[in-house]
Amino acid sequence: MPSLISPSERDYILKGIECNIRADGRQRPDYREVILETGVISQTSGSARVRLAGGTDVLVSVKADIGPVLVDPETGEGADKGQIICNVECAPSASQQFEGRGADELNNELTQMMTRFLSHNTTTLSTPSSTTPSSTGAPNNNGAGGINLSKLCIIPGEQCWILYVDALVLDYGGNLVDAVFMGTRAAIFDTRIPKTEVQDLGDGNFDFEVLDDAEDTEVVEGREDMPICITLNKIGARHIVDASPLEELCTEAKLVVAVNRSGELCGLQKGQDGGIEPSLLLEMIQFGKTLGQTLIKQLDAKIKAEAEADTIKRQNGQPVVKLGFFAQ
Amino acid sequence: MTSVANAVVPGQRLGHVQEYSAGPGTYSHQDFLYASVVGIKKIIEAQGELPTLTVQRENSQSAMPEIDAIVTCKVVRVNPRFAAVNIMVVGETPCKDDFQGIIRVQDVRATEKDKVKIYNSFRPGDIVRAQVISLGDARSYYLSTASNELGVIFGTSVAGGSLVPISWQEMQCTKTKAIELRKCAKPM
Amino acid sequence: MATDRKRVAGPESSVAPLVEYPIDHQPWTPFTEKRHDSHRQPEDLRPIYLKTGLISEANGSAYIELEKTKLTCGVYGPRPVKRAGQGFSDRGTLNCEIKFATFSCVKRRGTMRDAQEKELSQILSQGLTPAVRLELFPKSNVDIYITVLESDGWGSCIAAAFTVASVALAHAGIEMLDLVAGCSASYIPTSIPSTSSSTTSEAPSEGATGSITPQIFMDADLEEEKFQQGSIVLAYMPSLNQTTHVLQSGKAEGAIISQSVEHCVEACNKIFAVMNHALLESIDQKTV
Numbered sequence: 157m158p159s160l161i162s163p164s165e166r167d168y169i170l171k172g173i174e175c176n177i178r179a180d181g182r183q184r185p186d187y188r189e190v191i192l193e194t195g196v197i198s199q200t201s202g203s204a205r206v207r208l209a210g211g212t213d214v215l216v217s218v219k220a221d222i223g224p225v226l227v228d229p230e231t232g233e234g235a236d237k238g239q240i241i242c243n244v245e246c247a248p249s250a251s252q253q254f255e256g257r258g259a260d261e262l263n264n265e266l267t268q269m270m271t272r273f274l275s276h277n278t279t280t281l282s283t284p285s286s287t288t289p290s291s292t293g294a295p296n297n298n299g300a301g302g303i304n305l306s307k308l309c310i311i312p313g314e315q316c317w318i319l320y321v322d323a324l325v326l327d328y329g330g331n332l333v334d335a336v337f338m339g340t341r342a343a344i345f346d347t348r349i350p351k352t353e354v355q356d357l358g359d360g361n362f363d364f365e366v367l368d369d370a371e372d373t374e375v376v377e378g379r380e381d382m383p384i385c386i387t388l389n390k391i392g393a394r395h396i397v398d399a400s401p402l403e404e405l406c407t408e409a410k411l412v413v414a415v416n417r418s419g420e421l422c423g424l425q426k427g428q429d430g431g432i433e434p435s436l437l438l439e440m441i442q443f444g445k446t447l448g449q450t451l452i453k454q455l456d457a458k459i460k461a462e463a464e465a466d467t468i469k470r471q472n473g474q475p476v477v478k479l480g481f482f483a484q
Numbered sequence: 485m486t487s488v489a490n491a492v493v494p495g496q497r498l499g500h501v502q503e504y505s506a507g508p509g510t511y512s513h514q515d516f517l518y519a520s521v522v523g524i525k526k527i528i529e530a531q532g533e534l535p536t537l538t539v540q541r542e543n544s545q546s547a548m549p550e551i552d553a554i555v556t557c558k559v560v561r562v563n564p565r566f567a568a569v570n571i572m573v574v575g576e577t578p579c580k581d582d583f584q585g586i587i588r589v590q591d592v593r594a595t596e597k598d599k600v601k602i603y604n605s606f607r608p609g610d611i612v613r614a615q616v617i618s619l620g621d622a623r624s625y626y627l628s629t630a631s632n633e634l635g636v637i638f639g640t641s642v643a644g645g646s647l648v649p650i651s652w653q654e655m656q657c658t659k660t661k662a663i664e665l666r667k668c669a670k671p672m
Numbered sequence: 673m674a675t676d677r678k679r680v681a682g683p684e685s686s687v688a689p690l691v692e693y694p695i696d697h698q699p700w701t702p703f704t705e706k707r708h709d710s711h712r713q714p715e716d717l718r719p720i721y722l723k724t725g726l727i728s729e730a731n732g733s734a735y736i737e738l739e740k741t742k743l744t745c746g747v748y749g750p751r752p753v754k755r756a757g758q759g760f761s762d763r764g765t766l767n768c769e770i771k772f773a774t775f776s777c778v779k780r781r782g783t784m785r786d787a788q789e790k791e792l793s794q795i796l797s798q799g800l801t802p803a804v805r806l807e808l809f810p811k812s813n814v815d816i817y818i819t820v821l822e823s824d825g826w827g828s829c830i831a832a833a834f835t836v837a838s839v840a841l842a843h844a845g846i847e848m849l850d851l852v853a854g855c856s857a858s859y860i861p862t863s864i865p866s867t868s869s870s871t872t873s874e875a876p877s878e879g880a881t882g883s884i885t886p887q888i889f890m891d892a893d894l895e896e897e898k899f900q901q902g903s904i905v906l907a908y909m910p911s912l913n914q915t916t917h918v919l920q921s922g923k924a925e926g927a928i929i930s931q932s933v934e935h936c937v938e939a940c941n942k943i944f945a946v947m948n949h950a951l952l953e954s955i956d957q958k959t960v
Contacts, residue, residue, distance in 0.1 A: 264794075265791060265794060267787065268788065272921050300902065300921060300922050416923075419926070420924065420925060421920065421924050421929055423920055423921050423922075424918055424920035426799075427798060429802060430802055431803075431912070432915050433914055433915070434908070434915055434934070434937050437933065438930045441926065445926055491952050491955045493947070493948050493951045494803075494842050494848040495850030495851055495909065495910065496948075509847070513849070518849070518850075518911065520805060520847040521842070521845055521847055522842050522843065522955065524955070541845045542954065542955045548812060581748075581752060582752070583751075621760055
């Protein structure tokens with residue numbers, strides 16, 4: 157991961173983008189090839205690995221764990237909901253700069269962004285205060301993250317499933333945010349949660365049992381509505397998607413647009429130290445939205461095809477072979 | 485109160501670049517001049533040139549060393565290669581926070597640079613007038629005293645008395661009359 | 673969580689006091705009344721009080737108050753870079769830190785900076801950097817410290833932080849391209865969804881969410897934020913017509929976003945007038 161760029165290199169990239177041709181031959185709105193694979197780590201409830209042709213390599217794992225529900229003391233909200241806890245970590249192997257505390261800021265930025273875009277509760281932005289009081293009949297939609305957290309609750313007010321979403325950046329080749337979100341979406345798609353059986357012990361006491369049947373598991377409800385992110389990098393007067401590390405260094409301002417399959421915007425965040433005119437901002441949002449929808453369709457088709465192929469193989473008693481870590 | 489009428493804030497458009505040239509406290513952006521600080525707008529007329537637009541700051545920003553600026557600093561450390569100093573005043577304006585600077589052995593005087601000994605030029609505690617020659621490295625500014633007016637302007641002797649310059653490289657203690665070596669600044 | 677062992681820690685968890693409301697007390701909902709403080713229209717901001725020069729030690733400082741949202745900001749610098757390991761740079765750096773006072777929110781905040789405050793600090797410096805002429809401060813640092821004394825509405829708090837920080841920067845005499853005004857808006861549905869027959873836990877996963885068009889509430893307060901579907905915070909430089917930051921969360925249609933961006937830009941221009949006034953007032957006091 158280079159940290160500095162020479163003026164001539166910057167000028168080369170800038171002029172290229174102006175002429176709609178980039179250093180690796182792509183045009184401005186072109187994405188690199190995405191290599192996506194699910195179910196790569198056996199220890200997890202769900203996992204995915206995303207690679208962009210330029211080198212970015214992200215591994216996302218989802219682990220389902222049972223824990224107490226988190227209740228907001230003020231509103232009493234959250235008693236009937238599971239939780240999603242996100243974490244992004246950049247491995248020092250990805251770049252010299254990530255060594256020691258070097259990646260702290262980036263880790264924190266990505267983790268917070270992921271928490272904000274994925275968590276159910278629509279008022280995550282106001283974490284310290286409150287959540288939508290369900291009693292007042294406020295609209296209970298599945299939030300920006302799409303996932304139906306109520307389905308993750310086992311015993312209301314006591315126990316729930318907690319999904320720990322951990323993304324590990326193994327290699328850095330630009331456009332980290334998009335890769336992390338693509339991986340997260342795929343990993344949640346891959347996630348299977350064991351079924352539970354709740355027993356009423358009377359006196360308002362409940363007990364539950366986790367069914368230990370690998371065949372009989374549940375998928376995460378609302379996974380189709382999870383958003384992905386499109387990062388638009390403003391370079392000069394133009395904007396590009398899926399920037400390479402060198403292009404990222406030329407970026408004046410970047411805009412992360414989170415969009416779900418029905419084209420609803422689930423989050424927006426500006427990054428880098430530049431400004432954007434409001435008209436361009438709206439244009440970029442529109443562009444990101446259209447592109448994101450197309451990309452989700454392609455990713456869904458890919459995930460579906462892979463899942464189907466695996467099922468057929470399993471039915472026929474054939475071993476399911478994954479590309480694994482040696483694939484190029 | 486007339487001055488308040490001319491008060492401006494950052495981002496305020498002041499005029500067209502064809503009418504005025506940009507002075508301190510202003511910047512030009514797409515054919516127009518804008519104010520970049522809070523203050524009073526002033527127009528300085530010039531013969532044969534465009535009048536210069538300046539904005540005089542109301543709250544002066546704390547001083548920062550610039551290249552070629554004359555600074556007053558205090559020696560904190562010496563070693564054979566350089567004297568480390570804290571820059572306390574830039575020109576006439578004091579700095580809120582001390583900036584670090586170093587006077588390298590080759591920048592102490594203009595002639596016979598190879599014969600310069602730092603410990604015969606500066607001692608910790610001396611107040612030195614120097615000129616900024618470069619922004620230096622990540623930490624310190626590089627300073628020079630290679631000029632008659634530059635060098636130690638105030639110092640204390642080993643005995644604790646103040647030193648008076650008696651030649652360009654000697655100073656005398658007012659208490660003990662002992663002579664100590666310094667790179668003296670020419671009294672102004 | 674990081675703890676400071678030299679400090680006497682507060683209780684691990686805190687509980688909001690039980691308030692006894694009169695029997696006929698009805699909590700505010702967007703379905704009954706227009707706004708939580710009934711004198712406002714949806715597009716109205718809260719009145720802003722802005723003053724410079726509260727912290728005598730700082731190079732520049734400012735205080736902002738939007739009814740129950742109160743923030744102070746101190747600006748120090750340009751001063752030499754203290755942190756070791758930061759190489760030579762011919763541009764200055766903007767270091768922004770925001771801290772919520774322990775008593776500023778409904779729940780007690782920790783004394784140490786948490787992950788959220790760290791991210792907010794980053795967001796603020798990203799939004800303020802475009803406005804500062806950092807090329808004039810080689811290898812120096814401008815430090816901005818914002819303290820949230822009272823927070824009534826998360827979005828408005830971030831927006832106010834942008835506003836107060838840029839006024840403090842200008843007050844410190846730091847060369848800037850423009851002032852940055854911040855504004856927030858929330859998308860709040862004003863009618864109860866027609867799917868009232870379904871229980872709250874049984875949320876329809878498809879389609880139904882898009883059926884109600886939410887209303888844009890400018891500068892929402894805490895009570896109003898409880899009902900929001902999503903919110904946006906926009907930082908904007910009025911003279912240069914540039915947005916320096918945008919932060920949106922929650923689901924929304926594209927049309928709502930563009931509408932709210934326009935509303936925010938409009939509101940930022942109004943806030944800009946207040947900022948102007950506060951800065952000119954600081955000159956006034958000196959000359960009189």
